[in-house]
Amino acid sequence: MEFIFVLMLIPRSTYLEKELEKRFDLLKLWTFPDKTQFIKDHAESVRAIVGSGISTIDADLISAFPNLEIVASFSVGLDNVDLELCKEKEIRVTNTPDVLTDDVADLAIGLMLAVLRRLCESDRYVRAGKWKKGDYKLTTKFTGKTVGIIGLGRIGQAIAKRAEAFSCPIAYHSRSEKPDMKYKYYPSVAELAANSDILVVACALTQETRNIVNREVMDALGPKGVLINIARGPHVDEPELVSALVEGRLGGAGLDVYQNEPEVPEELFKLENVVLLPHVGSGTNETRKAMADLVIANLEAHFSNKPLLTPVV
Numbered sequence: 226m227e228f229i230f231v232l233m234l235i236p237r238s239t240y241l242e243k244e245l246e247k248r249f250d251l252l253k254l255w256t257f258p259d260k261t262q263f264i265k266d267h268a269e270s271v272r273a274i275v276g277s278g279i280s281t282i283d284a285d286l287i288s289a290f291p292n293l294e295i296v297a298s299f300s301v302g303l304d305n306v307d308l309e310l311c312k313e314k315e316i317r318v319t320n321t322p323d324v325l326t327d328d329v330a331d332l333a334i335g336l337m338l339a340v341l342r343r344l345c346e347s348d349r350y351v352r353a354g355k356w357k358k359g360d361y362k363l364t365t366k367f368t369g370k371t372v373g374i375i376g377l378g379r380i381g382q383a384i385a386k387r388a389e390a391f392s393c394p395i396a397y398h399s400r401s402e403k404p405d406m407k408y409k410y411y412p413s414v415a416e417l418a419a420n421s422d423i424l425v426v427a428c429a430l431t432q433e434t435r436n437i438v439n440r441e442v443m444d445a446l447g448p449k450g451v452l453i454n455i456a457r458g459p460h461v462d463e464p465e466l467v468s469a470l471v472e473g474r475l476g477g478a479g480l481d482v483y484q485n486e487p488e489v490p491e492e493l494f495k496l497e498n499v500v501l502l503p504h505v506g507s508g509t510n511e512t513r514k515a516m517a518d519l520v521i522a523n524l525e526a527h528f529s530n531k532p533l534l535t536p537v538v
């Protein structure tokens with residue numbers, strides 16, 4: 226497909242870049258030192274933007290390209306895209322659901338095990354030669370713990386299925402009860418937290434779910450409770466989380482996402498009951514390739530006037 230200008234905002238996948246280059250005229254924003262000049266020069270030509278889940282696609286960016294037809298995001302989350310404006314301007318939006326569900330759910334379970342069984346800390350113990358001086362301390366059992374999930378969408382359900390294999394009772398909170406689900410529903414997040422050993426954030430980030438894990442929720446989870454966040458940093462009141470962990474009001478946390486990535490509150494670096502990952506939920510070779518293929522398939526469908534594979538708008 227020649228002379229279709231596609232703008233990629235940040236480098237996320239060399240495979241995606243190469244495959245896009247085979248099919249479109251790819252413009253890589255990060256390679257242009259003067260972004261304002263770049264936008265002036267290419268305002269009329271850009272017909273597609275490839276987003277990434279972490280790059281902001283707001284009113285300013287959208288309005289800078291009057292011939293923009295589609296935003297194809299290399300992510301499932303679209304909280305960084307102004308969806309309302311896209312709707313208004315009839316700009317199509319796609320994301321990459323399903324293909325990353327397993328990886329993100331696997332990682333959530335990995336974080337639960339890592340926090341409760343202190344996997345990272347005991348690895349550091351061996352590497353530092355401390356084992357020769359004595360055994361590592363006892364940790365906390367995972368099997369059978371009650372797992373509370375905020376958001377029982379695709380990823381929430383995949384986490385529930387995996388946790389069930391560890392004999393964990395499952396409970397959840399979502400906007401409304403899902404009658405076809407056998408898990409216990411709590412209409413409030415604080416109630417869910419009070420009745421869970423491990424609380425997992427697995428919902429989309431929206432105005433309603435921003436700071437859904439606040440001080441009240443952390444206090445309800447309590448000094449033995451563990452918070453896992455594989456969704457988005459702004460779901461959690463981060464300064465409150467740091468205080469709760471530092472003061473021992475919360476038992477531990479496994480985090481893949483933060484409010485201001487790649488910044489991570491340094492107070493957390495000292496805590497053994499915290500496992501910190503650099504936003505790698507979908508970060509496997511297999512899944513990132515599948516996500517890239519889906520981005521490309523959506524763009525190809527759009528520019529061949531075929532139905533989009535994973536349309537959101």
Ligand SMILES: O=CC(=O)O
Nearest residue numbers: 278299300301302
């Ligand atoms: O965070 C990653 C995604 O939304 O896919």
